[in-house]
Amino acid sequence: KNQVEQSPQSLIILEGKNCTLQCNYTVSPFSNLRWYKQDTGRGPVSLTIMTFSENTKSNGRYTATLDADTKQSSLHITASQLSDSASYICVVSLSGAGSYQLTFGKGTKLSVIP
Amino acid sequence: DAGVTQSPTHLIKTRGQHVTLRCSPISGHKSVSWYQQVLGQGPQFIFQYYEKEERGRGNFPDRFSARQFPNYSSELNVNALLLGDSALYLCASSLVEGLYYEQYFGPGTRLTVT
Numbered sequence: 001k002n003q004v005e006q007s008p009q010s011l012i013i014l015e016g017k018n019c020t021l022q023c024n025y026t027v028s029p030f031s032n033l034r035w036y037k038q039d040t041g042r043g044p045v046s047l048t049i050m051t052f053s054e055n056t057k058s059n060g061r062y063t064a065t066l067d068a069d070t071k072q073s074s075l076h077i078t079a080s081q082l083s084d085s086a087s088y089i090c091v092v093s094l095s096g097a098g099s100y101q102l103t104f105g106k107g108t109k110l111s112v113i114p
Numbered sequence: 115d116a117g118v119t120q121s122p123t124h125l126i127k128t129r130g131q132h133v134t135l136r137c138s139p140i141s142g143h144k145s146v147s148w149y150q151q152v153l154g155q156g157p158q159f160i161f162q163y164y165e166k167e168e169r170g171r172g173n174f175p176d177r178f179s180a181r182q183f184p185n186y187s188s189e190l191n192v193n194a195l196l197l198g199d200s201a202l203y204l205c206a207s208s209l210v211e212g213l214y215y216e217q218y219f220g221p222g223t224r225l226t227v228t
Contacts, residue, residue: 004156036219043118043204043219044157089156101170102147102217104156 139207
């Protein structure tokens with residue numbers, strides 16, 4: 001069964017600190033991996049998207065890494081801000097003719113406190 | 115340029131009733147996907163439509179159906195509502211279908227079944 005597992009489930013950090021979120025996946029065949037930010041009750045917003053040949057991709061204070069051999073990814077947030085408080089969801093795209101489904105993890109709920 | 119729009123934003127229905135949710139993709143986007151997100155979980159893929167044809171279907175019962183119109187907007191229909199159908203329903207659009215494409219999510223419709 002294709003799965004995406006994220007850790008930790010939730011995280012509380014002080015404003016200005018860095019943090020790293022983890023994602024392990026078993027989706028096969030793998031097309032690409034994305035990280036989304038989702039504010040409560042809102043739709044997810046894309047942060048990064050990486051194919052299997054990419055090891056790292058940055059978007060401002062967000063840096064995602066991918067190890068396609070171990071099927072692991074991480075999202076590193078630098079100098080956190082209060083507005084970073086949200087759920088961060090790891091999403092893996094399944095490749096295959098006629099099917100472009102996205103498999104979502106359950107997300108890591110990040111709370112940034114003053 | 116307007117993003118993905120969904121209507122209504124909130125909806126309360128009774129068990130056994132029928133519901134229709136609507137989605138307008140970003141102008142020029144031809145692919146629309148629907149997801150169900152139960153509280154505390156990641157989104158689950160329901161359908162993908164491209165050029166008015168169903169291109170993918172997730173593991174949902176036949177009570178769920180959808181269609182895409184010539185203007186690329188889409189409707190998700192759910193019959194015989196169950197309490198477990200209570201969720202945030204997300205619509206996402208993309209320019210084309212393919213292995214490396216960006217999906218843009220709408221704000222979602224919050225459905226509550228009582």
